[in-house]
Amino acid sequence: MLDLSIHDQPNVDISYRHVGSTDVTRYEKMHVEVFRDSAKASIAVAHEIADLMRSKADKGESCVLGLATGSSPIRVYAELVRLHREEGLDFSHVITFNLDEYYELPRGSRNSYWYFMHEHLFNHVNVDPRNIHIPEGNIPLEKVYDHCMQYEAMIREAGGLDFQLLGIGRTGHVGFNEPGSHSRSLTRLITLDHLTRVDAAGDFQGISNVPTRAITMGIQTISQARRIVLLAWGHKKAEIIQKTIEEERTSEIPATYLQDHPNVTVLLDEESSADLRRFNTPWLVGPCEWTDTLERKAIIWLSRHVDKPILKLTERDYNSNGMSDLLALHGSAYDLNIRMFNKLQHTITGWPGGKPNVDDSQRPERRDPARKRVILFSPHPDDDVISMGGTFARLVEQGHDVHVAYQTSGNIAVSDADALRFAEFARDLNQNLGSGNARLDFIIQELNDSRNKSQPDSKEVRTIKGLIRRGEAIAGARFVGLQDANIHFLDMPFYETGKSIKDDLGPDDIRIVRELIEKVEPHQIFAAGDLADPHGTHKVCLDAIFRALEQLEEEQPAAIKDTWLWLYRGAWQEWPIHEIEMAVPLSPAQVEAKRNAIFFHQSQKDGAMFQGEDHREFWQRAEQRNRETARLYNQLGLTEYEAIEAFRRWEFRRTAEPVS
Incomplete structure (x- = not known):
């Protein structure tokens, strides 16, 4: 029999779990x-x-x-x-x-x-x-x-x-x-x-x-x-x-x-x-050890559950919903409410790179240096604009030295029909320019027969599909104001199998990520924090960043001595409100600009290959997600915005666990 107790695992966070309760699993x-x-x-x-x-x-x-x-x-x-x-x-x-x-x-x-x-x-x-x-x-x-x-x-x-x-x-x-x-x-x-x-x-x-x-x-x-x-x-x-x-x-x-x-x-x-x-509502199961993280989660839950802004929560609301012990710890609903309201208010900033010449003690980012070096890691060639396109543009507009690094080619997400269209275009172009077409004819035949094939795409077909994604990524990054010299294509080897199942993360993958971090010496790294699927591309790409940072912390700490790591999420999921540590509001014009940046990724529009059960296009998902985050902030009693992009800071130096 397995001995699988979570408490026996050395790196497990038990802050959401009961201490001393004998009926923690009574509903299971x-x-x-x-x-x-x-x-x-x-x-x-x-x-x-x-x-x-x-x-x-x-x-x-x-x-x-x-x-x-x-x-x-x-x-x-x-x-x-x-x-x-x-x-x-x-x-x-x-x-x-x-x-x-x-x-x-x-x-x-x-x-x-x-x-x-x-x-x-x-x-x-x-x-x-x-x-x-x-x-x-x-x-x-x-x-x-x-x-x-x-x-x-x-x-x-x-x-x-x-x-x-x-x-x-x-x-x-x-x-x-x-x-x-x-x-x-x-x-x-x-x-x-x-x-x-x-x-x-x-x-x-x-x-x-x-x-x-x-x-x-x-x-x-x-x-x-x-x-x-x-x-x-x-x-x-x-x-x-x-x-x-x-x-x-x-x-x-x-x-x-x-x-x-x-x-x-x-x-x-x-x-x-x-x-x-x-884990979800432990205060409804039994006594809790009230950490700051759990208090934040519980009060936000309570506000939404009783449909009141945080500042209007009463002692009765707390007592009627399994949180009387929390109320007893702090003395009054007023003290709890104002404390939590201020914490949430302090997550909101229009300066994702830090605002110069102001007190930054209550802000999510540092004010210094005023001009930061930034790396935005994008697992696929469109995650940058889909997940944080508004923040991306704002970092560029506010004068930071922003680099975007596309970690994989994204080639398996290009349909054979799109690849065939580009291959035929290249052949026809070659014919008009007098170049040879023998290899292109072979590739076109492979793509025409692709519905019946049982083998992965050939290297040539993957190259065509990767170039399609690369061109789209360059166009999207240029649209938000980035110079070509700051656009990096890492083409991490683990991805290049031609199949949906990828190789394990390898030393070369980590080396490629590490070399870029060493070169830029960033003050900020933005990375995709989708930890849901241990075999998904986002997770492997994030692990490569973690491993690279760990190596640098041990061997070349000067390269990352001022580095903060911020995690964003993808087109399918957002951080829960209680986990958000930086909320960047977007105006209606910024929402429209983000949409236009996403539009450059034409191969992922009109029926992308990996969009799951949600048949909306990625720009529609992103807008709805950002608007929903803004709505939730407003529902809690904070300022109303058109949309919000959300981030969570990750402290990689000591425990590789969230700062909060």
Whole structure:
């Protein structure tokens, strides 16, 4: 059994958690453990699996594993591969059964789960191919039932599943058991929920290419495993995790059936656990240790809950909503209210680089030096203007030495149709200029055949797509006033796989980021703080910045002695109000200018490949998000603005945790 207590993890922030309360988890119907770092959680799971394998081998028994696909278990498999290569972990006696497979998808397809499992695990360990079992997706419909019943029989013949690894979809599916699945369901063919297909659309270059059906183990099949571990990472899973763990068992959320299992553990990171009551509203669960951070979160929640500005909150409001102990600590609602109002007021500034010649003791940024060196790191070639286009322009207008660094090429987010259009343009241009076209003809043929290909884009196709994104980024940066000399394309190697699944962060990625920081010696770094997906591009790019700063702090501290790190968020999510430490208001004219800067990214307009379930264009999302932040500030009783861009400061020098 895993020892996964959050309190045993050395880098876990427990400021939102109860101290001395015996009923902190009383609303939770499953055993839950939360890690700050999903990588550490994945390693812990891998070591439990390894221990089970060794124990079974010592007894001369086979180890029967139920395995999952998707982004959540990737690091688990990576650690198992490492254990095999470096510590001799033996897979020769392991029998595996995968949860599911897309129907009518050939095994050779790069989007098949057969391909996924071989790429991430089976090709790298000594498992006997005869012991690998994955549902066959590409069989005639009339043979599907017999195939599913044979799959059930093979699991029984192997002695049943010793261990089942699970992820969870946003519909609450485990395997592909979508809402409506029965608790006694067995392996079968099912129809995929629309939201499930939306989440897979990026891997298939559009939802129209995502299969509509799949073969999956049933709920009963999964539930018969002797041990189950479910993994969930990132803010997108927070809502369904809360329902799965705290709400009643229902077929509408198939994962809730796991509440009946006697040996299940749910592993979460901080963001996926955020909606659980003990983290979201701990004052409603039991006594709290009131830190400054928790007070800020609770008072903002109270203001919104009772629909009153902060300065109008009363003692009754506090007492009626589980916060009487907070009121007792501070003596009066008036003292609490004015203190919190002032804190929020001090986050607002029209001078994101600091305002010269003023008292900066109550401002989010320093006044000196008046002209700062700034690096704005943009994971993709459009995150700069989408996420902080107004602040970007204001930093330039206020005379700071601003550099923008596009960390990846963004090439996989360009459609084949756009790349084909540019390739044909280049060929036609060459014809008119008298240059050769043989290679372009080959590229055009590849792009025309791309709907049926099972391999990643060729290097040449990726180059064309990357140049499309590069041209758009330059145009957008120029629009906000940046000189070409301050525009940097880092083309970090981890990204250049031609697939949605990227390589791990490597030394060259860190070196590239570090060299730019050493060159500029910035007073400010702005970076994308999307920590939701441990395998997403934003997270890897942020980790590269963290690692580079850590190295410099140890080896060349003079290069970053005056550096502050500010984190922004992307087009899908904003910082919660209680976490915002710098709020930059935008006027109507600045909102319009930001929109025009986003418009330069034409390849990401009108149906971008990775826009998720939100079908609005990125400029629409960004405007709505910025307007909503301004509305929330106003609802709390602060000044009304057209829009606000929000930032959180990150103290990387000591603990790599938020300043607040």
